[in-house]
Amino acid sequence: MxxxxxxxxxxxxxxxxxxxxxxxxxxxxxxxxxxxxxxxxxxxxxxxxxxxxxxxxxxxxxxxxxxxxxxxxxxxxxxxxxxxxxxxxxxxxxxxxxxxxxxxxxxxxxxxxxxxxxxxxxxxxxxxxxxxxxxxxxxxxxxxxxxxxxxxxxxxxxxPEEDHAAPTIASIPYPFNTGAELLEQCQKHQLTISQLVLANECHYREEQEVLDYLDAIWQAMQDCVSRGCKNHGTLPGGLEVKRRAQALYLQLCAEKEQNLNTNDKLAAMDWVDLYALAVNEENANGGNVVTAPTNGAAGIIPAVMHYYRDFLPAYSIEGARKFLLNATAIGSLIKENASISGAEVGCQGEVGSACAMAASALAEIMNGDAAKCLNAAEIGIEHNLGLTCDPVGGLVQVPCIERNAMGAVKAINAARLACRGNGQHFVSFDKVVETMKKTGEDMNDKYKETSRGGLAVFADNRIVTASQGVSVKYSQC
Missing domain, CATH: 3.30.1330.90 (D-3-phosphoglycerate dehydrogenase; domain 3)
Structure with a gap:
């Protein structure tokens, strides 16, 4: 595991x-x-x-x-x-x-x-x-x-896998290798996904050590968003991409103070966009971020967790822990059965995986059972299938930063859609993970983090790509 x-x-x-x-x-x-x-x-x-x-x-x-x-x-x-x-x-x-x-x-x-x-x-x-x-x-x-x-x-x-040494530690309490097995374990033992993952984690470590680590990860995510909302300037690398999070943050704060968004039912989405942009601008600038599950998709889970913190009732640190534990189960299954690498399967493996993880975790926070969580995760991946990894100039900026904002909003919608249902879905989580893997195998290499296809080629012929010798030199604002 x-x-x-x-x-x-x-x-x-x-x-x-x-x-x-x-x-x-x-x-x-x-x-x-x-x-x-x-x-x-x-x-x-x-x-x-x-x-x-x-x-x-x-x-x-x-x-x-x-x-x-x-x-x-x-x-x-x-x-x-x-x-x-x-x-x-x-x-x-x-x-x-x-x-x-x-x-x-x-x-x-x-x-x-x-x-x-x-x-x-x-x-x-x-x-x-x-x-x-x-x-x-x-x-x-x-x-x-x-x-x-x-x-x-x-x-x-x-x-060969069979030649690796056998584990010296007894098997974890609730093993699972597929979404179906995860669901079966949860239903058999009447556990939520987060409870099951915590029990497995505590097989190797003391519970307090696990909880402390979860708290540290969540704090690092919040710190990253905070830094991203304060920093400004132009991102390194030659594209001259201007950071937008600070200006958006100041705009949203002013509107909130003046009660300008009281009738806007989707105002929360503007904040979700902000949270994701803040993280991925920090990432593009070479700052400290949490891989979730990758850096290229690092803004999605923090953005959705901030949505939970700021816009849903009854936020608690216990809920934040549940969120990360649930997301761990989904991310583990995707990594083991497909890939989270953009170079291997395209951005569906990065943004798609993060979207699925966030969707499942939010579904549990919204009192969804394991079946609804897996339904949310399936929706998150299904609607990112075929997503290419085509960073312009070889930089994790365009379209990567905005793609995280879109992925975060999509995760929230997937969770809400799943929680309105009964957990049943035509395509299973395992099938959509298998489909993502096969889609990645079929995808031309120029669309898999090589900057030789897609937006990386067609965005602007004035851009000097990384292959022509632009080497990033980071400077913190």
Missing amino acids: ISVFDLFKIGIGPSSSHTVGPMVAANLFLQALDKATTLDKVKNIEIELFGSLAATGKGHATDTAILLGLLGHKPATIDTQLTEQYLAPIFSGHRLQLAGKYDIEFDAENDIHWFGDTVMPYHPNAMTLHAIFHDGSSYQQTFYSVGGGFVINENDATT
Whole structure:
């Protein structure tokens, strides 16, 4: 079972698979290298990026993320205000402090190699790190960033599943591998989805540890929205996209103070749009966000949770915990049975997954049973099927930021629609997840986070794409 600790992680923008994952991979490489030898024997590091990691890597800050990881920084703890300061010695002096301790030569122009037309066998997000030692020998590892900040190395990717060691911990209380099994467990034991997930989480950890983590994730989401509503300016990367959240926030606050929206029954949707825009502008600016389940779709769950907090009756911290636990079940099923990676199945795997997770969780908050929650999740995915991942300029800005606002509103509608029904639906949750996977397999690669098709090509011929050499340099407002 994928834990809430795995699915929701505090990271750095703009991409969980192209930024967070590569930074994690660099940390794993340092750990493996340190076990194989001593880091002071390293003379040079070379980096090879393949497939989608190379095609949109510059716009997604993949190169700088790996360098930050090699410096010893981690996604959850890095101070994004100091990113340029950390990177300055590398770009200005061609020196890299490996693990923050061992000074080596590094030339980003010559030591990072981009192979956008080469797709490795296991996953389109692949990278190989080489360490060259003073005696001429070398050490290397290949990693795959499979979405949501999850990373596996080549050995794990190529080892048959039956050859993996059997678990040493007894099975969890309520195992499930499909939506049908999840529903059966809930109905058999008379549990809500959030109660079932909490029981499974507590098999590995003390309950208070789980609750504290859920509270920390929710607080990080609220902090991100707050920062996004305060910051202004232009997003980095060359598209000159202006941040809109602050202006929208001030406008909505003024209208609220003057009671201008008292007769507008859909005014709440404007706030939902704001919450999503705020998060994804922070993400596009390289700030700290929560992968939910990815960075590209990081605004949907926080936006819907803020909708619950601000517009539904009887908000409580217990309800926020239920929301995240329920969403964990849905996200786990999608990741295990399809994908949450835009490079693998397109944006239906990112925005579609986040929409489904938020819809199911909100349905439970609205007193929907497990059947209604799964119905809401199915609606959320079904109406995102075929959604392409075509970031303009290789940047997680257009159409990504607005797409989160649309996904959040769609999740709310899906939850409300499901709760008005009886939980029965013509297409099951499992069938729509299977359909999403097959649709992703059939989708042309140019529509899967390569910036070679769709809006990325046709939006504006004046745009200089990332493949032409625009590398993101983040600056915090």
